[in-house]
Amino acid sequence: MMHIRDELAKIIGEDKVTLKDYRDSLDLETRAIEEVEFKETIAAYPRSDNDIIKIVRFANEHKISVIPFGGGTGLMGGASAIKPSIIIDMKYFNDIEIYKEDLVAKVGAGVILEELIDKAKKEGLLFAHDPWSVSYATIAGAIATDGLGFLAAGYGSMGEQVLGLDAILPTSEKLSIIPSRKSYANPLHLFIGTEGIFGIISSAFVKLYPLPEYESVHIFEFNNFEEGYNAVLRLLRYVKPVSLDLSSVYNVDNEGKVKEWLQEEEGTRLYLTFHGSREEVEYYHKKSKELLDAKELDKKIANDYWNNRHQLAEYYLDFIKSERRKGIKFEFLHVSIPRSKVLEFSNICNSIAKRYKIDIIEESIWHFPEFFSISLMTSNENANERMLYAIDEILSLASNMGAFEYCHGIGMKLSKYVRKEDKDVLRKIKYAIDPNNIMNPGKII
Numbered sequence: 317m318m319h320i321r322d323e324l325a326k327i328i329g330e331d332k333v334t335l336k337d338y339r340d341s342l343d344l345e346t347r348a349i350e351e352v353e354f355k356e357t358i359a360a361y362p363r364s365d366n367d368i369i370k371i372v373r374f375a376n377e378h379k380i381s382v383i384p385f386g387g388g389t390g391l392m393g394g395a396s397a398i399k400p401s402i403i404i405d406m407k408y409f410n411d412i413e414i415y416k417e418d419l420v421a422k423v424g425a426g427v428i429l430e431e432l433i434d435k436a437k438k439e440g441l442l443f444a445h446d447p448w449s450v451s452y453a454t455i456a457g458a459i460a461t462d463g464l465g466f467l468a469a470g471y472g473s474m475g476e477q478v479l480g481l482d483a484i485l486p487t488s489e490k491l492s493i494i495p496s497r498k499s500y501a502n503p504l505h506l507f508i509g510t511e512g513i514f515g516i517i518s519s520a521f522v523k524l525y526p527l528p529e530y531e532s533v534h535i536f537e538f539n540n541f542e543e544g545y546n547a548v549l550r551l552l553r554y555v556k557p558v559s560l561d562l563s564s565v566y567n568v569d570n571e572g573k574v575k576e577w578l579q580e581e582e583g584t585r586l587y588l589t590f591h592g593s594r595e596e597v598e599y600y601h602k603k604s605k606e607l608l609d610a611k612e613l614d615k616k617i618a619n620d621y622w623n624n625r626h627q628l629a630e631y632y633l634d635f636i637k638s639e640r641r642k643g644i645k646f647e648f649l650h651v652s653i654p655r656s657k658v659l660e661f662s663n664i665c666n667s668i669a670k671r672y673k674i675d676i677i678e679e680s681i682w683h684f685p686e687f688f689s690i691s692l693m694t695s696n697e698n699a700n701e702r703m704l705y706a707i708d709e710i711l712s713l714a715s716n717m718g719a720f721e722y723c724h725g726i727g728m729k730l731s732k733y734v735r736k737e738d739k740d741v742l743r744k745i746k747y748a749i750d751p752n753n754i755m756n757p758g759k760i761i
């Protein structure tokens with residue numbers, strides 16, 4: 317790799333390449349896919365599209381793979397190296413230009429989401445992709461995984477914010493897709509949710525919205541998940557929240573012990589956020605009370621939840637890095653299935669978990685009744701294999717009913733669940749534009 321580094325440095329400049337091994341930076345990813353052996357990498361820090369073009373050309377000549385890298389928070393191993401690779405770290409693509417009249421921003425690939433949110437806010441505007449990982453994840457990483465944030469019920473996923481973009485193709489050609497509210501037959505969608513296998517995004521045009529006149533947050537309590545789920549279906553016929561989270565937390569494990577390290581309170585809660593004029597928001601609140609027929613928690617608890625909503629990410633990061641993780645296996649699965657099947661699917665997951673003696677610590681719906689999540693955990697060190705079997709049964713079932721992931725992408729971790737028919741078509745497109753298969757190989761397909 318030393319030789320490759322030196323050759324590349326001659327082309328793009330000494331200060332833009334290091335021998336840095338990204339295996340250490342990908343703490344989360346490597347833990348997510350422990351069975352994979354990660355390969356040596358060198359890191360390139362391009363400053364312009366022209367630098368990326370030179371790197372990609374070099375990669376084709378030397379038949380070495382390149383991996384676009386944003387914040388490194390991806391959970392599916394999408395930015396990990398399974399071959400010796402050049403990691404293209406996009407951190408210097410950090411410009412933000414706001415076109416206030418057009419409600420559009422042009423944003424460098426490496427801009428951290430929170431920076432765009434803050435800058436837009438100063439102009440009285442809202443950028444609407446707001447995931448837990450908002451302080452770490454980048455614009456292009458979020459596009460490449462088509463992430464989902466706290467405002468997705470009202471504004472859609474990250475992919476739905478994108479109006480146009482610039483990207484460098486595996487052939488080293490530059491593609492510029494002009495921003496437009498309506499996309500015709502252009503290749504924009506080749507880059508949304510495809511985890512960098514078709515090219516490197518260098519900047520994107522994204523939607524902005526006027527800041528809402530009024531925002532209001534509410535929490536309702538239910539006796540169990542089924543009751544809450546049916547209430548959500550009633551609610552959504554008449555009420556349009558911008559954020560919806562129905563979550564059942566179970567603190568008792570198989571042996572009947574309360575899990576000391578779980579911070580969330582046991583029970584079923586529905587978290588709703590509304591945006592609009594004061595009249596609209598008050599109407600939605602009144603209608604919610606009527607339709608949900610459930611106990612509403614104090615307004616202060618609701619506001620605290622919303623103001624601290626990203627803190628769970630910090631807690632999670634601390635948790636997985638801490639000693640406590642030793643011996644604890646945790647998986648958060650996010651599937652998308654028809655709403656008429658969700659309760660039945662939840663029952664099946666519960667019986668699978670019971671059969672393998674794995675604990676379900678949370679079941680939830682995020683924004684749409686189809687988006688069902690389930691958290692599995694075991695603190696029994698000998699249960700790793702059972703955990704994998706349980707996950708496999710649940711995801712295989714989901715992939716036959718809809719989608720086996722709704723927000724974190726596929727990477728290498730879940731690629732075995734991609735249907736053969738889908739893989740065949742994606743591979744044909746991939747090899748047509750990337751004949752040397754240099755662009756993020758081994759992911760999705």
Ligand SMILES: Cc1cc2nc3c(=O)[nH]c(=O)nc-3n(C[C@H](O)[C@H](O)[C@H](O)COP(=O)(O)OP(=O)(O)OC[C@H]3O[C@@H](n4cnc5c(N)ncnc54)[C@H](O)[C@@H]3O)c2cc1C
Binds near residue numbers: 425
């Ligand atoms: C604590 C925590 C909380 C999280 N919460 C959420 C959440 O609420 N919602 C959610 O959707 N996700 C969440 N995630 C997952 C993760 O934050 C998202 O997947 C995020 O969008 C990844 O962005 P990133 O910049 O870190 O990308 P990376 O991890 O660097 O890369 C992810 C993928 O994007 C590709 N990529 C990166 N940059 C480019 C580029 N310039 N061009 C082409 N491809 C590129 C990479 O090759 C890789 O395949 C969370 C993760 C953690 C650790």
